[in-house]
Amino acid sequence: MEYEQIKHELKNSATVMLLRSHNDNAALILSFFYKQFKVTQRISIIQEELETKLGYYLEFLQDIDPDFNPRSPKEYLNKWCDDQLLRKTFNSSDDPVFTLTPAAEKAIAWLEDLKRREEFVGTESRFLQIFSLLKEIRDRSTTDIETRITQLEQDRDRIQQEIDQIRQTGVVDPYNPTQLQERFRLANQVTAQLIADFSAVEQKFRSLTRSVQEYQLQQDTSKGTVISRVLDADQKLKDSEQGRSFYAFWNFLMSTSNRQELKSLIQKIYTLEELQSLTQEYGLLRRIERILIDRGEYIVQSNHRLAEKLRQMLDERNLMENRRVAELITEVQRLALQVATLAPSEPDFWVLEGEPIVNLMMARPLHPLEESEMPTFSMDFSDLPEVMLDEEITALYQQFYVDEETLVQRIKRTLEQRTEVLLTELLQLYPVTQGLPEIVAYLAIATQCDRHSINTSTIELIVITSLEPEKQLHLTLPQVIFHR
Numbered sequence: 001m002e003y004e005q006i007k008h009e010l011k012n013s014a015t016v017m018l019l020r021s022h023n024d025n026a027a028l029i030l031s032f033f034y035k036q037f038k039v040t041q042r043i044s045i046i047q048e049e050l051e052t053k054l055g056y057y058l059e060f061l062q063d064i065d066p067d068f069n070p071r072s073p074k075e076y077l078n079k080w081c082d083d084q085l086l087r088k089t090f091n092s093s094d095d096p097v098f099t100l101t102p103a104a105e106k107a108i109a110w111l112e113d114l115k116r117r118e119e120f121v122g123t124e125s126r127f128l129q130i131f132s133l134l135k136e137i138r139d140r141s142t143t144d145i146e147t148r149i150t151q152l153e154q155d156r157d158r159i160q161q162e163i164d165q166i167r168q169t170g171v172v173d174p175y176n177p178t179q180l181q182e183r184f185r186l187a188n189q190v191t192a193q194l195i196a197d198f199s200a201v202e203q204k205f206r207s208l209t210r211s212v213q214e215y216q217l218q219q220d221t222s223k224g225t226v227i228s229r230v231l232d233a234d235q236k237l238k239d240s241e242q243g244r245s246f247y248a249f250w251n252f253l254m255s256t257s258n259r260q261e262l263k264s265l266i267q268k269i270y271t272l273e274e275l276q277s278l279t280q281e282y283g284l285l286r287r288i289e290r291i292l293i294d295r296g297e298y299i300v301q302s303n304h305r306l307a308e309k310l311r312q313m314l315d316e317r318n319l320m321e322n323r324r325v326a327e328l329i330t331e332v333q334r335l336a337l338q339v340a341t342l343a344p345s346e347p348d349f350w351v352l353e354g355e356p357i358v359n360l361m362m363a364r365p366l367h368p369l370e371e372s373e374m375p376t377f378s379m380d381f382s383d384l385p386e387v388m389l390d391e392e393i394t395a396l397y398q399q400f401y402v403d404e405e406t407l408v409q410r411i412k413r414t415l416e417q418r419t420e421v422l423l424t425e426l427l428q429l430y431p432v433t434q435g436l437p438e439i440v441a442y443l444a445i446a447t448q449c450d451r452h453s454i455n456t457s458t459i460e461l462i463v464i465t466s467l468e469p470e471k472q473l474h475l476t477l478p479q480v481i482f483h484r
Contacts, residue, residue: 014084014103015110026107029085032057034108037100041195041291043298047088047096051077105197112192125182177274184275188282195284195291250296251455254481256420262289402434402441411445415484423480424460432464436473439464446480455479 010016019026036045036053054073062068070076077098080086085104089097100108139151166172175183252258266286270279284291410430414421423442432438439462446452458479466473 014101015106017083018085018103018107019110028061029080029104030107030111033085033100033104038108041287041294043294044089044097044099047077047098050098109193124179125186129186180272180274181278184269184278184282188284191284191288195295246296246299248457250300251453251457251481253292253296254420254453254483256418256422259289402437404441404445407438407441407445411482415482418484420481420483422460423477423482424462426482427462427464435464435466436475439475439477443477443480446482451483453481453483455481 018029021029032054035057036042036050051073054076058070058073058076062070077086077088081088081098084101086098087101089099139148142148142151266288269275270286411421411426414426414429423446426442443454446454456478460477460479462475462477464473464475465471
């Protein structure tokens with residue numbers, strides 16, 4: 001927050017310029033954005049639909065303010081794109097689509113926060129949230145085994161003490177209505193901030209992609225280096241700090257059990273009598289599961305499109321190089337045809353200094369033959385041991401092949417009724433019959449398809465039947481999730 005930095009932000013920030021705009025432009029822009037994107041919780045809107053709704057909104061404003069002289073909806077949308085308030089992209093059907101930029105999201109969030117400041121400010125819930133975060137940082141930053149065990153034992157003793165007290169007194173000490181409402185408001189506020197930050201998350205991914213594109217377009221960049229960067233672009237997005245945080249959230253949200261728990265919590269909270277006066281005003285939490293899935297899916301698909309765009313740029317670069325090589329070959333052929341019928345201007349086209357050194361293959365001497373002693377040995381076939389090949393033939397006969405296509409069909413049939421399935425759940429529906437190779441085949445399917453994921457932060461124990469009779473295998477694997 002230095003003087004020069006603040007001066008630069010006030011002069012160049014799209015958010016600040018929007019809030020400082022005159023002639024009620026800020027009120028028009030922010031109110032329209034809020035109605036179209038925030039009230040309906042939509043991520044993107046097709047141009048034709050947005051133009052139509054903006055036309056209706058301009059007519060409404062003209063009715064309540066006769067001095068208001070609007071321009072055409074298309075002019076407004078193009079101007080807002082130039083001012084970095086809207087981003088115009090194209091979907092699969094080549095129809096222009098508009099989404100809010102981080103600058104517009106920040107302006108709307110600032111006004112929402114300004115409105116909330118006029119309401120009740122919960123200091124207790126905010127301080128406890130800070131205290132809880134600090135405690136979590138302290139506990140989860142240690143790598144010492146004894147220290148972590150001591151922390152867990154302290155938590156256990158505190159919980160056990162509360163349990164003993166409730167059993168002795170028969171009284172539960174719940175939060176009072178003020179404390180419940182304070183935390184309910186805070187949860188809604190954090191939810192709104194998270195949703196507003198999704199556009200900033202996407203912008204971070206776009207910035208990473210742009211850095212790869214800029215490196216690719218440098219003239220002195222070698223082709224091998226560009227190929228390496230482009231092919232690793234998708235992994236680079238996931239390995240960045242922004243990517244690791246987002247995909248950790250996405251993996252948590254994609255868990256069926258976590259989503260069910262979230263839905264159960266929300267349903268329970270909205271039925272509390274102490275919160276009935278706030279449930280109509282604060283309804284964002286009711287839709288948080290669907291909103292987060294839609295926003296997260298949009299960013300995941302956007303990342304795939306960004307990585308694919310980089311690969312397309314690589315293909316275009318290869319085409320340009322191939323076209324240049326073809327032009328050079330054509331030029332060489334043209335020059336050759338021009339001089340083909342002309343006599344040489346010099347008597348000697350090429351002069352070699354000294355006598356030529358010729359090494360003919362037939363001039364080489366043959367390798368001298370040397371007589372070797374005849375080998376002397378004797379073999380007795382009269383007393384050979386009897387060879388039993390029954391076990392070897394049986395083992396050869398029992399060789400098998402794991403058909404991955406069969407496993408893929410099992411996954412598809414299971415996902416017809418649900419959005420995702422864990423490997424452990426799939427093995428309960430289809431028990432293992434081919435031992436460890438069948439598990440390896442499932443892992444290969446999960447790694448080869450972008451839709452599926454492997455959560456290395458969660459370890460699961462799988463018990464399967466071995467190929468040897470009456471023998472079981474205990475496998476420790478990361479959590480494998482198959483998505484529709």
